[in-house]
């Protein structure tokens with residue numbers, strides 16, 4: 374873990390802090406009333422983090438520990454991936470995108486060549502598998518990166534505390 378990954382605690386200097394464009398304040402108040410300054414990381418494009426399946430904060434650590442299982446934390450900057458919950462999102466986009474592409478191709482082949490049915494089975498079953506499985510990982514990584522980028526999480530009640 375690099376030295377910069379440790380949160381630097383400083384006494385409250387007073388004044389207000391503007392939020393970063395990413396939506397997360399760079400300074401947050403801790404339980405003890407102290408200010409914890411979070412280490413600064415150069416912005417990582419969610420698209421780049423998604424395509425490379427890397428950490429949405431530092432862009433270096435691995436995001437997955439299995440095919441679709443998230444690692445508990447980034448092995449480079451230590452970001453806890455506990456916030457990440459993409460739910461059914463990646464599967465929905467895979468169904469919509471892969472379905473659109475494969476069904477359109479199947480229609481085109483049928484209308485153009487009128488092949489026997491087994492040709493369709495041979496063509497499209499492997500295509501669907503390859504396209505779906507190939508898209509799941511980067512799409513999940515992209516959605517986790519978008520979730521981090523926009524600081525999105527489940528709805529919570531604001532109890533005014």
Ligand SMILES: [Zn+2]
Pocket residue numbers: 428429430431432433434447448449450451452
């Ligand atoms: Zn990281």
